[in-house]
Amino acid sequence: MGRTLAEKVWEQHVVRRAEGEPDLLYIDLHLIHEVTSPQAFDGLRMAGRPVRRPELTIATEDHNVPTVLGPIEDPVSRTQVETLRKNCAEFGIRLHPMGDAGQGVVHIIGPQFGLTQPGMTIVCGDSHTSTHGAFGAIAFGIGTSEVEHVLATQTLPAYRPRTMAVEVSGELPPGVTAKDLILAIIAKIGTGGGQGHIIEYRGEAIRGLSMEGRMTVCNMSIEAGARAGLIAPDETTFAYLKGRPHAPTGAAWDTAVEHWRSLTTDEDAVFDTVVEIDASTLTPFVTWGTNPGQGAPLGESVPDPEHTSDPAAARRALEYMGLTAGTPLREIEVDTVFMGSCTNGRLEDLRAAAEVLRGRRVVTRTLVVPGSMLVKLQAEQEGLHEVFRAAGAEWREAGCSMCLGMNPDTLAPGERSASTSNRNFEGRQGRGGRTHLVSPQVAAATAVTGRLTAPADLDQEV
Amino acid sequence: MEAFTTHTGRAVPLRRSNVDTDQIIPAVWLKQVSRTGFDRGLFSAWREDPGFVLNDPARQGASILVAGPDFGTGSSREHAVWALQQYGFRVVIAARFGDIFRNNSTKMGLLPVVLPATTVEAIQAATEADPSLEVTVDLAARQVRWAGETAAFEIDDYTRWRLMEGLDDIGLTLRHADEVTEYENGRQPWLPTTV
Known part of the structure; x- marks a missing residue:
C-alpha cells in the first residue's frame, strides 16, 4: 500500500x-x-x-x-x-x-x-x-x-x-x-x-x-x-x-x-x-463566536445557539461577544481593525489590503503590522505604507502585536475588532476584547465602513 | 518530575467546552522567565467572577479538574500546565484534549485522563451533588473510581511507565545519543543550517 x-x-x-x-x-x-x-x-x-x-x-x-x-x-x-x-x-x-x-x-x-x-x-x-x-x-x-x-x-x-x-x-x-x-x-x-x-x-x-x-x-x-x-x-x-x-x-x-x-x-x-469541501461554493467567511470554529459566511446572520452543534458554548459566546442571534453579520460594528500576524502578515496580504484601501478612508482605528522587517521594507518599496497612511491607518513595526496583545497593542474591555489573526478566544486581544477573524480584504473593507464588510460591498455602495 | 501512581482528591466540575489555554492562563502571565508563580494566573479572567466554580469555598483544596470536551486547545503555552499544577491540580479529566496541552501535561506529571463525555458528565454531576466526594485516579490500574463507580481509561504503556517512574525524557533520549549521531551522519547535505 x-x-x-x-x-x-x-x-x-x-x-x-x-x-x-x-x-x-x-x-x-x-x-x-x-x-x-x-x-x-x-x-x-x-x-x-x-x-x-x-x-x-x-x-x-x-x-x-x-x-x-x-x-x-x-x-x-x-x-x-x-x-x-x-x-x-x-x-x-x-x-x-x-x-x-x-x-x-x-x-x-x-x-x-x-x-x-x-x-x-x-x-x-x-x-x-x-x-x-x-x-x-x-x-x-x-x-x-x-x-x-x-x-x-x-x-x-x-x-x-x-x-x-x-x-x-x-x-x-x-x-x-x-x-x-x-x-x-x-x-x-x-x-x-x-x-x-x-x-x-x-x-x-x-x-x-x-x-x-x-x-x-x-x-x-x-x-x-x-x-x-x-x-x-x-x-x-x-x-x-x-x-x-x-x-x-x-x-x-x-x-x-x-x-x-x-x-x-x-x-x-x-x-x-477524509474531509471534502467545494471551493467554488465559498464566500467571504468571518467568525461570530469565541473559538475559530464559530464562523459563518459574511452574508449570513448571527446563528441561533439552539441550532448550533454546541448550544451552551454558543450561548456563552454570544453573551461574551455582545451579539444577538439573527443580527446580520454585515451589521456588526467594529472599533478596531488589525492587519498582521503569522496568519496574514505577509507581503501578499498587505498588497491585498492596500488595494482595497487605495483612495479610501478608514473610519476605525486601523493597525497595519507587517510580519517582518523584510515585509515592511518590501511593502515600503512598493509604496504600500503610503496607501495605508493616506487612508488613515497606522503603519507599524514588525511583530505579533494585537494577535495576542503581549505588547502594548491591545483591545480595551468591550472593544470590538476585525482581525486578520488566528484566534478569537475570550480576551485574546486584550481583557474583555471581542474579536472577529477575517481575511485581509474583509479587514480593509471593514475599516472603511466600520461594519463587517467585503470589498465587493464597497463597489456597490459607490 | 514527580512520579504519579494513584491520587485521591476532591474534584472541580468545569462545565465548559473548548477551554483554550488562553483561558487557562492569559498571555499577560506569560512574560515571566521563571517556572513559578503561575497559580495566581490560573483562569485569572474567569476567577474575577465570584460565581466561578474555583471561587466556591467548597472547592478549595480540590485536586482533580473535570472539564468539558476539547480542554487545552489553542496556544502551546506549557504555562497552562504549570498554572494548573501550581494551583494544586494533579489530574484533568475530559472527553478530549488539545494535542499539545496533553503532551505538555505528560512531560510535567499532570495526568490527562480521557473518558467518554457521558462518564465525564456523570463525575461532574456526582461532585456537584456532593462537593466533598472523593475521586481516585489510579494510573497503575488505569481506572477512575468515585462513589462506588469505576471507569477504565486508556493510556499508552510508555507514557504510563514514564509517569509512574517520574522519568525525565531528556535523560532517556540521551541514552541513545549514538543513534542520533549515526542518523546525523546520513542527513542530506543540502539541508540548511542557520549559520
Whole structure:
C-alpha cells in the first residue's frame, strides 16, 4: 500500500523505533522566541547540558516587541527579551533582535530566509508552527519541556499522528481568499476535529494557492485541533524557494528538487480521515463566536445557539461577544481593525489590503503590522505604507502585536475588532476584547465602513 | 518530575467546552522567565467572577479538574500546565484534549485522563451533588473510581511507565545519543543550517 506525504516525511526522520515506545524523531530546524524558551534554557543550565546543534536553531523577538519605535516600556517584557539575548549569546544561537533587518514573527522569517524547505521536520514552542507545512514539511508546536528536549538532543519522542485529507475541489471564486477557505474548513470540522491528525490539504483549489495563501491555510491547522497541516511541494514551492538565502544552490539545488518531487502522497495511499469541501461554493467567511470554529459566511446572520452543534458554548459566546442571534453579520460594528500576524502578515496580504484601501478612508482605528522587517521594507518599496497612511491607518513595526496583545497593542474591555489573526478566544486581544477573524480584504473593507464588510460591498455602495 | 501512581482528591466540575489555554492562563502571565508563580494566573479572567466554580469555598483544596470536551486547545503555552499544577491540580479529566496541552501535561506529571463525555458528565454531576466526594485516579490500574463507580481509561504503556517512574525524557533520549549521531551522519547535505 502506498504512503501519504506525512508518513513519508515522518519515516525519513525516525532515529530510533522500538516496540512499545514512541518514535525518536530528528528535528531539522528549531525556531525559538522569547516567550516559551527561558525556562528551557534554565533547565539546560541546571542539568549542565549543552545545545546539541545550535546551528539548526534560530531565534527572533516577536511576541513582546512594541510596534512603535523605541525601547520596551514594560519592564517584565523587557526582561524576557533580554533573557533571550543572554541565552542566545551563551549557547551560540543566531538571534534576530528588535531593529535587526531579519527580525520578525517567527513563522514569517523561517520561510523568508529559505530555512523552511520541503520534507523537513520543524518545531517551535508556538502552536502556529504548522505554518511551515505549506512547504511540505512536518511542522508542529511544542511546549517548553519539549523545547528543552530539542535543544539538548535535536530530537523529540513522538507517536506518529493519524492522517487526514482535506480535499478542496473547484476554484476559489474571485474575492474569496485562503483565509476564507481555512475558516470554512474549521467551521466544518470543528476545533477538535483534527485532533491527533496531520492534515494534508489537497485538490485543485490548494494547488492554485500562492505560497503565502498556503501558509495562511496551514497556519490555522491548529485551530482545527490538528497536530500539523501540510501541502505537497510543487513548482510554486520551488519557485518561491529558489534564490532565498538558505536555499540550496548549484548542483545541490537540482538534487534537492529531485528529492522534493518525491514528496507526494502515493495514489493508493489511504488516509485515516477524509474531509471534502467545494471551493467554488465559498464566500467571504468571518467568525461570530469565541473559538475559530464559530464562523459563518459574511452574508449570513448571527446563528441561533439552539441550532448550533454546541448550544451552551454558543450561548456563552454570544453573551461574551455582545451579539444577538439573527443580527446580520454585515451589521456588526467594529472599533478596531488589525492587519498582521503569522496568519496574514505577509507581503501578499498587505498588497491585498492596500488595494482595497487605495483612495479610501478608514473610519476605525486601523493597525497595519507587517510580519517582518523584510515585509515592511518590501511593502515600503512598493509604496504600500503610503496607501495605508493616506487612508488613515497606522503603519507599524514588525511583530505579533494585537494577535495576542503581549505588547502594548491591545483591545480595551468591550472593544470590538476585525482581525486578520488566528484566534478569537475570550480576551485574546486584550481583557474583555471581542474579536472577529477575517481575511485581509474583509479587514480593509471593514475599516472603511466600520461594519463587517467585503470589498465587493464597497463597489456597490459607490 | 514527580512520579504519579494513584491520587485521591476532591474534584472541580468545569462545565465548559473548548477551554483554550488562553483561558487557562492569559498571555499577560506569560512574560515571566521563571517556572513559578503561575497559580495566581490560573483562569485569572474567569476567577474575577465570584460565581466561578474555583471561587466556591467548597472547592478549595480540590485536586482533580473535570472539564468539558476539547480542554487545552489553542496556544502551546506549557504555562497552562504549570498554572494548573501550581494551583494544586494533579489530574484533568475530559472527553478530549488539545494535542499539545496533553503532551505538555505528560512531560510535567499532570495526568490527562480521557473518558467518554457521558462518564465525564456523570463525575461532574456526582461532585456537584456532593462537593466533598472523593475521586481516585489510579494510573497503575488505569481506572477512575468515585462513589462506588469505576471507569477504565486508556493510556499508552510508555507514557504510563514514564509517569509512574517520574522519568525525565531528556535523560532517556540521551541514552541513545549514538543513534542520533549515526542518523546525523546520513542527513542530506543540502539541508540548511542557520549559520
